[in-house]
Amino acid sequence: MKKLVTPVLVGFCVIFASLALQPEMAYGDDEALWREIRALREEIAELREDLQLVLSFIGLWAIDGEDSSYSAEADDVVSDLRMMKTASLMFFIDNMDEAQNLPRNVNLMERLRQYMDNPDDFDSGLHFLKIVDDEWWVGYDLEKAGKNDDVRERLSEMAETIGLYGDTNLSAANYANQGMIWMIAR
Numbered sequence: 001m002k003k004l005v006t007p008v009l010v011g012f013c014v015i016f017a018s019l020a021l022q023p024e025m026a027y028g029d030d031e032a033l034w035r036e037i038r039a040l041r042e043e044i045a046e047l048r049e050d051l052q053l054v055l056s057f058i059g060l061w062a063i064d065g066e067d068s069s070y071s072a073e074a075d076d077v078v079s080d081l082r083m084m085k086t087a088s089l090m091f092f093i094d095n096m097d098e099a100q101n102l103p104r105n106v107n108l109m110e111r112l113r114q115y116m117d118n119p120d121d122f123d124s125g126l127h128f129l130k131i132v133d134d135e136w137w138v139g140y141d142l143e144k145a146g147k148n149d150d151v152r153e154r155l156s157e158m159a160e161t162i163g164l165y166g167d168t169n170l171s172a173a174n175y176a177n178q179g180m181i182w183m184i185a186r
Contacts, residue, residue, distance in 0.1 A: 081183040084183075084185070109129050155175055
């Protein structure tokens, strides 16, 4: 916000300075000088109103910016889940025979690393691949990741359209602010 306010204030100062230095002002004529002063006062009052409007807009923008950061965090979580889902499908295709014998209810995240673009971005303590009743689930521990209630609320709003769950069970309700979030992978 500070980066935006400074150019706005500089712009207003430049406008004010250009108005104050207009060559039309007759310095020998007191009446002309007073007319010019009144005109400048009116313009300054208008600039103040415009500046207050701009500053109030910036204040609202800052609030929206905070909301958008929560939405961006929620989008990052969904992006991680989708990346893990894609990696799990590639893993399954390459290891179909072995896939039937993989352990159930164990985090298999380490097995996905070779199928990810940025494997170091995925932490086995936060990101999960589990097989539950022959369904493959990818998950993210929002609580351990420190995701606040605003981020969780954004995820809850997206849950039905994206297919986010609070548990590894397709018959369970969609995600609703739980500490873990899940997406079916296969």
